[in-house]
Ligand SMILES: Nc1ncnc2c1ncn2[C@@H]1O[C@H](COP(=O)(O)OP(=O)(O)O)[C@@H](O)[C@H]1O
């Protein structure tokens with residue numbers, strides 16, 4: 001008999017992280033723990049997690065010291081027992097205290113084995129010397145096809161596993177035994193492809209509430225919109241006091257696709273005689289696809305109108321983001337007065353009696369979030385919104401121009417990627433931005449360029465976000481959004 005009891009939650013109150021880490025206490029955004037592991041589990045893992053977490057691509061708190069860890073959930077999906085000679089599988093929700101008001105909660109899937117095969121050596125997290133995992137190698141479970149297969153099996157048979165709930169679209173046919181492989185493209189989350197038929201995205205940073213990546217993709221798929229990879233199953237953590245937190249989604253895999261960023265760079269690089277190549281046909285098609293998604297979202301989910309006060313609040317929120325960005329990246333400071341003027345113009349727009357139609361949008365649209373597929377043309381993915389914004393904010397309706405502005409920024413990125421100072425960059429970007437807007441207007445009937453004040457405010461807001469994003473994650477790329485900041489701050493009135 002396996003010794004599963006050693007990892008079963010034995011208490012119904014929060015486990016405190018062992019000294020020297022402080023007790024979790026009441027956690028903003030997470031409330032009480034959904035499940036509690038026995039004392040000793042977190043203590044055993046902590047030294048390894050402190051080293052391993054900050055090295056993960058998806059870990060948002062890089063560069064800030066970790067003051068404490070706490071378990072918000074623990075479930076044994078396969079018995080953890082080295083004597084069995086088979087791998088164990090632990091599902092953990094770990095809260096990380098980095099001295100900020102909001103503690104981030106991360107989803108970890110950890111495998112355990114007495115002997116780790118050499119192919120899994122790069123996935124090693126640590127070998128605790130004592131505690132409930134003593135003598136076992138603890139490693140990233142999604143690297144192990146045997147353990148990735150367990151997740152697919154759970155998704156095939158909806159139901160509960162402790163605090164975890166697995167659900168599937170009615171009628172979804174998910175075959176058994178599809179071979180898993182870890183997706184090479186690791187970004188904000190971790191994805192596993194099953195037999196080129198499905199792709200499972202395991203969300204890393206989680207919080208209570210329905211993740212828009214599931215919510216919007218389901219709404220679009222149920223509305224029959226072909227511009228989305230259909231979700232077929234998902235799983236979530238069910239807490240006692242809060243909305244379930246979405247943990248992962250299984251979607252149809254689109255074989256043979258390529259992302260827009262790769263394609264656009266390729267096209268731009270294929271020009272002759274020093275002139276960058278053309279991507280305007282694809283950009284126009286992408287504008288059409290984006291308009292189709294907006295139209296389908298407006299049909300499936302609530303739409304509202306923003307009047308004066310709400311537009312003023314939007315301008316205020318953008319100004320607040322700028323102020324915080326200036327603190328994070330001081331070289332923005334000299335442009336700040338001109339950028340504030342862009343937002344002031346937006347606030348003034350509300351005073352003229354203008355109303356804006358708002359609806360659910362993608363929220364972080366860029367060329368890396370669109371896949372060109374052999375059968376369907378452009379498909380939009382990753383409806384999570386900007387990962388740094390709280391979930392509730394990402395789920396609020398917004399003017400659809402937000403997505404348009406974000407995609408316009410992406411064409412600017414392509415133009416300046418090789419050389420931020422390339423003299424032809426502005427013209428290349430402008431041609432492709434125009435083509436995208438033409439396609440969008442053609443399909444939707446409304447042209448985003450007809451609200452230039454709003455469009456510029458959103459483009460500015462995005463460029464400010466990108467400055468902070470690049471300063472934090474890819475300092476070598478900072479020159480790209482800074483060039484946009486210079487342009488937008490110099491543009492002046494309408
Ligand atoms: N349905 C799909 N079919 C094929 N490939 C996909 C699909 N969804 C995502 N991908 C691939 O996985 C990558 C990451 O997906 P994404 O949803 O953006 O994850 P993340 O949230 O980690 O950024 C994409 O750039 C694409 O290469």
Ligand SMILES: O=P(O)(O)O[C@H]1O[C@H](CO)[C@@H](O[C@H]2O[C@H](CO)[C@@H](O)[C@H](O)[C@H]2O)[C@H](O)[C@H]1O
Pocket residue numbers: 187188261364366367368382386387406409410411413466469
């Ligand atoms: O794809 P994510 O949801 O993780 O989005 C984040 O990372 C993006 C970069 O991978 C970042 O996008 C920025 O860089 C892109 C080129 O790599 C460019 O096409 C985008 O226009 C630009 O915003 C995105 O902002 C960030 O949220």
